[in-house]
Amino acid sequence: MFDPKILQNLMGSVQEQIQNYEDEAKNKVFSTKSGGGLVEVKMNGNGEVIDITIDDELLSDKSSLQVLLISAINEANKEVENLKKESAMSKLKDFNLFT
Numbered sequence: 001m002f003d004p005k006i007l008q009n010l011m012g013s014v015q016e017q018i019q020n021y022e023d024e025a026k027n028k029v030f031s032t033k034s035g036g037g038l039v040e041v042k043m044n045g046n047g048e049v050i051d052i053t054i055d056d057e058l059l060s061d062k063s064s065l066q067v068l069l070i071s072a073i074n075e076a077n078k079e080v081e082n083l084k085k086e087s088a089m090s091k092l093k094d095f096n097l098f099t
Helices: 006-027 063-093
Strands: 027-034 040-042 049-054
Touching: 006 040, 006 063, 027 063, 040 063, 049 063
Parallel strands: none
Antiparallel strands: 027 040, 040 049
16 A cells, blocks of 8 residues: 655655755856867856856957857756766665655
8 A cells, every 4th residue: 555654755865965966056167168178167067157268369360269169068967967867867776766
């Protein structure tokens, strides 16, 4: 027979795990470079850009700067998304939903 308390406990545990993940993610920093290091973007695990470094030689080439900046930001976003997917799968395995 179904016990609602089991589901309630499971949901409480899931919410707690999500909060723990969010706290951990906030402290992770992903650093990506493009253009051979001419542009560097640092992003936290929440997907917030926290720093951008641009080599001085790019300041006179707006078009290249835009392309390299977009590339670095997109790559950092991919890393953040991969972290989220890996963490979600890990949490699901912790609950023995996959055998």
